[in-house]
Amino acid sequence: MKAVVLNRFGGPEELRLDQVDRPEPGPGQVRLRVRAVGVNPFDAKVREGAMESVFTTPLPTILGIEVAGEVDAVGPDVTGLSIGDEVLGWSDTGAYAEHALATTVARKPAGLSWEHAVTLPVAVETTDRALRLLGVKAGETLLVNGAAGGVGTMAVQLGVLAGLRVVGTAGPANQEHVAALGATPTTYGDGLVERVRAVAPDGVDAVFDVAGKGVLPAAIELRGGTDRIVTIADAPAAAELGVVFTGGPQERSAERLAELAELAAKGELLTTVAATFPLTEVAEAHRLVAGGHGRGKVVLTA
Template sequence: MKAAAFRRFGGPEVLELVDLPDPRPGPGQVRIVVCAAGVNASDWKKRQGLMDQELPQTMGHEAAGIVDELGAGVTDVAVGDRVFGFSAVAGAQAELAVLSHYAPIPPALDFAAAAALPSAIETAARALDQLGVESGRTVLVNGASGSVGSAAVQLAVARGARVIGTGSPATHDFLRSLGAEPVAYGAGMTDRIRALTPDGVDRALDVAGSGVLPELIALAGGPDRVVTLADFAGAEQHGVRFSRGDAGRALYVLARIGELVESGRFTVPVGQTFPLSEVAEAHRVGESGRVRGKLVLVSG
């Protein structure tokens, strides 16, 4: 099979398609013919050598496609089913992938939209769980318009929380459509938030990593009420929890998201798609920050 990989660290130009043996599913796993695979910031961080030093590396951890082989003990899906989920090892940006955690694709979604889901919804659900977000809470999401931020907004709204979301003025209509009360970030953000909720918020989630943890701590009433997904140094400095998957992943959300999608209460916009052969261009576009919405590689 063909798979996206790199043999040295560097810019997008180090990416190439290589021939690898077809993977085989182990117990509890399924193999899919990949129809779409998500592209995330972690992909280019790995390519730059910022996350680990192993070489060579294949790319991608989330994909959607059609089941073509079952591992031992798998009874919840059949060959030919449409599924999405997380790959067992890096390498979802390929013609074939083995999924260790998966769920049926909601009927309303095509493959690209399904491939945009796993990382965004797992990350968002995990952070909301760590914050204890539930009905009646007021939650601030800093950086609410990206794929993870918008997922957090919608999942928090589905839990019955009131959500205030920060973003540029150009994103405010989009944030309202998700159920959030939008606030412009930048100078004066705290005053604008207190105009909506004079007593502050119950919890705050930092998705943007924009250096505002002190403000979020003040609004939420303490560092124990704030979680960041993007500011590791700030988390250490201010005593805020930095959410990471190795502390426990919210994989249950894969099976639960279908109901929200089918009822029209959840979406992750796909910003742009690329064929697998153009994975380097997908990285260039992603790193530029020019596209709002998820970047997805598609077959064909």
């Protein structure tokens, strides 16, 4: 099968389309004919080698955590899924490929496209994990740094659904988008502390840093300390400043994913696709993700 293989760490040009063996499902796994793959900033950091201090990635490797596709083989001990089922979930083997193995998947609602389905797995799990770590409660104010991207869009909406008042940072072009999600928007950059205090004069109860961009000192100033700040984007600064960093899917729930996929199919949860690329243009997809100013998810189609 065709797959995008990373043989050495470096720039987007290190991602090469190659022929590899098609994987066979083991116990509890299904094999998917991949239709769409989510491209995440995490993928770019792994490709660069920037995550080696947190965990090691044996090379060569195939990137890609979130996947949507059709079941085309079923391993032992799998129940409730059959060949031909359309699903979305988390890949066990790397999803930048024509086929991928997966253990945790949910059925894709008929009204949800492949591209929009694949925006959900990482954003849902990451947001739920961050909100648990932050211990937020209805009525509190949450600052989401990077509110227009794939995870940020989900964080704003799930925060609002949980009864939080959300303040979201984004670039100037995405202020109306963030407001439409239900957040109070403001911009990145110098003067952030003053801008946030202007729109949230009673302070912020928690900070979820999705985008990095050196925001943690401002978050600490807003919180008056390092308590109730979580970042998924700046591990080095988190370690230096004593802020919680959380990375990588930890509590994958097919049930939760299915619940939110149904809301997305009904139009009650907004999913946003920034751009789609074929596997042959994976380097361009990574360049776009690395820019950090997109609205929604960058998607590969296979």
